Amino acid sequence: MTLNPVPLDPRTLPGPVWIVSPHPDDEALGCAALIAALTALGREVHALLVTDGGFSHPHSPSYPRARLAQIRLAEWRAGLATLGVPEARTHALGLPDGALDQVEPATMGREVGQMFADAPPATLLLPWRRDPHPDHRAAWGPVWEVAPPAARRLEYAVWLPERGDVSAWPTTQEARIWSIVVGAARSRKAQAIAAHATQLRGISDDPHGFTLAPEMVERALTGPELFFEAFLQPLPAAADATT
Numbered sequence: 001m002t003l004n005p006v007p008l009d010p011r012t013l014p015g016p017v018w019i020v021s022p023h024p025d026d027e028a029l030g031c032a033a034l035i036a037a038l039t040a041l042g043r044e045v046h047a048l049l050v051t052d053g054g055f056s057h058p059h060s061p062s063y064p065r066a067r068l069a070q071i072r073l074a075e076w077r078a079g080l081a082t083l084g085v086p087e088a089r090t091h092a093l094g095l096p097d098g099a100l101d102q103v104e105p106a107t108m109g110r111e112v113g114q115m116f117a118d119a120p121p122a123t124l125l126l127p128w129r130r131d132p133h134p135d136h137r138a139a140w141g142p143v144w145e146v147a148p149p150a151a152r153r154l155e156y157a158v159w160l161p162e163r164g165d166v167s168a169w170p171t172t173q174e175a176r177i178w179s180i181v182v183g184a185a186r187s188r189k190a191q192a193i194a195a196h197a198t199q200l201r202g203i204s205d206d207p208h209g210f211t212l213a214p215e216m217v218e219r220a221l222t223g224p225e226l227f228f229e230a231f232l233q234p235l236p237a238a239a240d241a242t243t
């Protein structure tokens with residue numbers, strides 16, 4: 001892809017900032033350098049975890065779902081702490097990992113809206129609407145709809161560079177494409193990713209379980225981080241397309 005992204009200045013992003021992660025580790029892979037920059041600026045940064053993360057190793061005898069979900073929540077919080085987000089600003093919904101598209105969008109939206117209520121986002125970071133993971137795509141609409149209309153919305157790439165086909169990428173007419181250089185934040189980003197031990201060959205008794213490939217980790221550490229800011233807000237669905 002020839003993108004020509006424009007460098008994003010974190011100082012232009014107002015707080016409170018909310019980072020929405022469908023799974024624990026999405027923010028570490030997709031926007032750790034930006035999070036570190038925002039907390040260094042003193043922004044009020046909140047993180048919202050949508051799923052329980054418990055589906056990465058469904059056949060592991062030693063990590064049944066409830067245990068895995070508990071560990072992944074702790075990994076997520078530890079990774080965020082290395083980026084300057086305190087546990088008190090982490091919020092988890094516990095919706096079903098791997099099955100977000102089975103959750104009623106209105107239900108998901110209502111739960112996300114309740115989380116936002118005490119510190120409504122002035123800046124919202126959420127995975128790109130066509131990021132190639134079904135949970136990421138399922139989370140996009142409900143989160144987008146319940147954020148305050150005036151919130152600045154930046155959609156971050158997680159699996160797009162790894163797995164996205166051409167149609168998954170934004171066009172230059174569709175969104176402004178921003179980048180954050182990882183650079184000096186590399187070691188903190190590496191720490192944030194390393195916190196997710198269960199995803200880094202930390203579970204050996206599920207041969208079909210998920211593992212973050214070293215190439216994926218290296219790509220995330222090399223950067224840049226990519227953020228897409230849509231030029232147009234999506235229009236509400238027409239009640240009657242013929243009128």
Ligand SMILES: [Zn+2]
Nearest residue numbers: 022023026133
């Ligand atoms: Zn994810």
